[in-house]
C-alpha cells in the first residue's frame with residue numbers, strides 16, 4: 001500500500017456496544033497498514049482525539065468515516081451531522097448504524113418506559129429521591145446540560161446521508177479489510193450500496209437441504225439438532241434464508257440457527273417480511289386452526305424473532321407509541 | 332353542522348382470477364360499496380409479499396385487505412394456502428407492533444361473489460372507521476425537541492471554542 005499521501009480516517013461510536021470498534025482491531029497486524037495509509041483523527045476506543053479538533057477541521061477533510069452505532073440521543077445526532085459534514089465518505093459500520101440492531105429493540109418501548117425501568121423499577125436500582133436525567137439542570141455555577149434521549153432509535157441513514165454500508169454484528173475482520181482495500185483503491189460499488197456479498201447465509205451453509213415441511217417450530221433448547229441437516233428442516237427458526245452472507249455461516253455450522261446479524265440480503269426490503277414469507281412456505285398445514293397453533297406456539301415473540309437486528313430499518317420502524325406512557329419533554 | 336366523518340384509506344390486493352373479477356362484477360351489477368378502497372390487482376394472493384402490507388401501513392393506509400380465490404381454487408395450485416399462512420404471521424407481527432387486528436383482513440371471493448366482496452369491503456370500512464386513523468409515521472416523530480437539543484450542543488461547543496488558548 002502506498003504511503004505517498006496520507007488520508008484521514010475517523011471512527012465513531014454512537015448507540016452500540018463497542019464491539020464494532022474492537023472489530024476494527026480484528027484485522028490484526030493489518031491495522032499497521034491502515035495507520036500507514038491514514039492519519040487517525042478520531043477513534044474513541046483507541047485514540048485520544050477531541051471533538052473540538054474535528055469541529056475545527058475544514059469540511060470534507062476527512063477521507064473516510066467509519067460510523068458505528070445507532071442514533072438515540074441528540075449528542076449522537078450532533079456527532080453524525082458533524083462527521084457527515086467533515087467526511088468525504090461516510091460508512092454505516094456494523095448492524096447498529098446500518099439497521100438499528102439490538103439497541104433498536106428499544107423501539108418496542110419509549111423514553112418514559114425506559115427511564116421508569118432504568119431509574120426506578122429494576123431490583124438493583126437505589127434511587128430514593130427519584131432522580132432522573134434532565135436535559136437542563138440549574139446549579140450554582142450555571143446551567144448543566146445532558147443530551148436529549150429519543151423515544152425512537154434511528155439508523156444512521158435516517159439521520160444523515162450514508163455512502164456505504166458495512167453489515168454485521170460486528171462486521172467480520174476479512175470484510176472490514178476488503179472494504180478498506182476497496183476504498184483505498186477506489187474500487188467502490190455505487191454510492192448507497194452495501195459493501196459485501198449478494199448471496200445468503202444458506203449459500204455458505206454446509207448442511208444438506210431437502211424438503212422443508214414443519215408441523216411445529218422448536219426452540220433451541222428443545223432439541224439437539226442433527227449435525228448434517230438444514231436447521232429449518234428440523235424446526236428451528238433459522239434466518240439464513242433472509243440474511244446476507246459474510247460471516248461464513250458460523251452459527252448454523254455449529255448447530256445454532258442464524259439470527260440474522262448480517263442484515264437483509266440484497267433485494268430484501270424488510271427482513272421480517274422475508275422471514276414471514278419463508279416460514280409460511282415451510283409450514284406443513286392447510287388448516288387455519290392448525291396454522292394458528294403452529295405460529296402462536298412456535299413464534300411467541302415475532303418482533304424479537306423477525307426484527308432482532310433490523311427493527312429501526314424495517315417498514316414499521318417501531319411499535320406504536322399509543323398506549324405507552326407518553327414521555328413529553330424530558331426537561 | 333355536518334360533523335366530519337373519518338374516511339379510512341384501505342388498500343386492497345386482489346387476485347386477478349377471482350376477487351378482482353368479483354369487484355368487477357360488483358361494478359357491472361351496480362352493487363354499491365364504500366369508495367374507501369384502493370384496489371391493486373395482483374396475479375394471485377400468493378404474490379402479496381408481507382412487505383407490501385407493511386409498506387402500505389407505513390405510507391398511511393388505515394387498513395389492508397388481501398383477497399384471493401377460495402382455498403382449493405387458486406389458479407397456481409397452492410399459493411393461496413401460502414397467503415393464508417403469511418397472513419397469520421403478519422397478523423401476529425402487526426399485533427405485536429400495536430396495529431389492531433381489525434385493520435387487516437384476508438377475504439376469499441370467487442369471480443361470482445361480487446355481493447360478498449362488496450359487503451366484506453363495507454364491513455371492513457365500518458370497522459376501520461370505528462378504529463380511527465392509524466397515522467403510522469407519527470410514531471417516529473420527535474416533537475421538534477430534537478433541533479433545539481442539537482442547537483444547544485452547538486452553542487455549548489462554540490462557547491468552549493472561544494476560550495483563548
Ligand code: FES
Pocket residue numbers: 346347348349374375376377398399400404405406407410411
Ligand atoms: S390465483 Fe387467485 S389466489 Fe391464487
